[in-house]
Amino acid sequence: MKILHVDKNHPLLIQGLESAGHENIELYFESKSEILKIIHEFDVIIIRSRFPLDKKFLAAAKKLKIIGRLGAGIENIDFDFAKQKGIKVLSAPEGNRSAVGEHVIGMILCLMNKLIFSHQKIQNGIWDREISRGYEIENKVIGIIGYGNMGRSLAKKLRGFNAKVIFHDIKKNIGDQYAEQVTVLKLKNETQILSLHIPQTKLTKGMIDLKFISEMKNPFWLINTSRGSNVVTKDLIKGLQNGKILGAGLDVLEHESSSFNSIFSEKQIPESIKYLINTENVILSPHVAGWTYESYEKLSKIILDKILSEFLLNQSAIN
DSSP states (O other), rough: OOEEEOOOOOHHHHHHHHHHHHEEEEOOOOOOHHHTTTTGOEEEEEEEEOOOOHHHHHHHHHTOEEESSSSSOOBBHHHHHHHHTTOOOOOOOOHHHHHHHHHHHHHHHHHHHOOOOHHHEEEEEEEETTTTOOOTTTOOOOEEEEOOOHHHHHHHHHHGGGGGEEESSSSSSSOOOOEOOHHHHHHOOOHHEEEEEOOOSSSTTTTTTTHHHHHHHEEEEEEESSOOBOOHHHHHHHHHHHHHEEEEEEOOOTTTTSSSSSOOOOSSOHHHHHHHHHHEEEOOOSSTTTTTTTHHHHHHHHHHHHHHHHHHHHHHHOO
């Protein structure tokens, strides 16, 4: 197969494909319009999030059989059109689920124990134990929205904290020994720490808005490592200002670029982002929850295995 790589990944991906006899073409800096002119030559495209694979792009990909998405979300791919064309879409949520789970716990611990806040106070010559007093995870109720690879990984990692873990998911009967599946109403009535692990869809866009926040029975800490569009930023700020949201850990932001590369690409940073940057009970990270040194390798290994397995299945079908 002739395979196009438009994002850099761990070297083992290209090495593994070459060892299996496939041809790799690396075009990491060419524009989408330039790639569009030659995409008809390729059987496989490997992408993270550099640009969307929309209907126009996929229609031009006459030979395309496989899309390898290094990551979990596939919102940058017109999945329905790809399926219509018989193109297999392979993603790798298994590759960074552990990284995301650890990142969430790190954010929870930092927020509840006021670690960054305390550090900054000491940097400014303020040694105040009382304002730096924190909270424990033990005996808190942690609510998870979305119980796929990421949500389940978080629940497993929380076992040692002696917390109650509940979750809501549109799929039925997927509760396990790590977390109890509940209704949205029960989640809102019990949750004290809320973590989002949902894709970007029409259903999830703007899910955490003023109405959702006001319907939460308890003041709560909010963690979002899924997609920035799932939280309405202006409503999050209102929740922080009125005390309903005790603190927020945000690895993703509503105003991120579609390629996740920056929030600073525009000349003027939105006022809402400025507010979050300068708020003491908010922690921001640059969309790296699933992007550790270990997951960088695991993602490539998983996609390599899936592509080679798919190729073997196709060969068997032909024979």
